[in-house]
Amino acid sequence: MNDMHAASTSAPLLTLDKVTFRHRGQTLLQNISLTLSSQGSTIVMGPNGAGKSLLMRICHGLLTPTSGRLHWHDTGGRPPRQAMVFQRPVMLRRSAIANVTYALAVQGTCWRDRKPLAREALERFGLTDVAHRPARVLSGGEQQRLALARAWALRPAVLFLDEPTSALDPAAIKAVEDAVTDFGRVGTRIIMNTHDISQAKRLGDDVLFLCQGRVVEHNNAESFFLAPRTRDASAFVRGELVW
Numbered sequence: 464m465n466d467m468h469a470a471s472t473s474a475p476l477l478t479l480d481k482v483t484f485r486h487r488g489q490t491l492l493q494n495i496s497l498t499l500s501s502q503g504s505t506i507v508m509g510p511n512g513a514g515k516s517l518l519m520r521i522c523h524g525l526l527t528p529t530s531g532r533l534h535w536h537d538t539g540g541r542p543p544r545q546a547m548v549f550q551r552p553v554m555l556r557r558s559a560i561a562n563v564t565y566a567l568a569v570q571g572t573c574w575r576d577r578k579p580l581a582r583e584a585l586e587r588f589g590l591t592d593v594a595h596r597p598a599r600v601l602s603g604g605e606q607q608r609l610a611l612a613r614a615w616a617l618r619p620a621v622l623f624l625d626e627p628t629s630a631l632d633p634a635a636i637k638a639v640e641d642a643v644t645d646f647g648r649v650g651t652r653i654i655m656n657t658h659d660i661s662q663a664k665r666l667g668d669d670v671l672f673l674c675q676g677r678v679v680e681h682n683n684a685e686s687f688f689l690a691p692r693t694r695d696a697s698a699f700v701r702g703e704l705v706w
């Protein structure tokens with residue numbers, strides 16, 4: 464494994480030490496050791512079933528590894544403020560704005576600040592007109608923007624995105640990519656999983672390439688796409704079928 468990152472000069476953010484995840488006798492993630500730096504955007508790539516979503520869920524704290532450990536460097540080992548955007552947005556049976564204020568309440572934001580923060584986030588993502596519509600009747604693209612607005616309102620230090628554009632048309636994809644760039648501009652650390660090589664080139668600083676539950680290559684994005692170091696990554700970049 465090449466654990467070289469684009470932003471390797473910046474301080475470490477998260478270290479995974481021999482993280483393994485087993486389920487019903489199957490090893491789905493095996494001995495993953497890596498360090499993510501505190502700046503930039505990491506793109507997680509690899510074939511279907513490689514364990515990309517599992518890895519992100521473990522990093523986000525939704526799943527616990529069977530063995531191994533995670534260490535967040537800046538926050539004394541504890542996870543920093545973080546949010547996750549999924550392929551299919553998870554919306555509560557409430558209005559768009561209530562989905563945002565609810566997330567702020569869960570985070571512990573003072574009730575006086577919730578509505579102003581929610582309105583600002585909805586406006587930023589072009590959702591002011593649908594603020595009082597039930598979130599679940601919004602279009603797929605609008606729901607994904609709402610998921611991003613909800614994440615934006617939380618001011619996360621780290622944002623995980625699990626294939627956020629795979630069900631969207633080009634205009635909606637552009638809106639999501641612009642949002643990811645905006646998060647990056649305000650210093651949010653991006654960790655995103657995508658199958659779209661062009662998108663990875665547009666958004667990624669470093670690439671984490673997984674195959675069959677292992678990290679095969681971790682490299683800065685330019686090197687990964689121009690001169691991958693491993694056979695599997697080369698085949699993947701050439702568009703060959705890798706599994």
Ligand SMILES: Nc1ncnc2c1ncn2[C@@H]1O[C@H](COP(=O)(O)OP(=O)(O)OP(=O)(O)O)[C@@H](O)[C@H]1O
Pocket residue numbers: 486491509510511512513514515516517518526
């Ligand atoms: N919560 C879970 N508990 C147990 N097994 C899981 C869980 N989530 C995923 N898996 C299994 O782990 C393997 C890897 O799944 P994962 O969703 O991480 O792959 P992926 O690389 O994201 O694939 P894709 O590109 O198809 O989304 C699959 O065999 C899946 O069935």
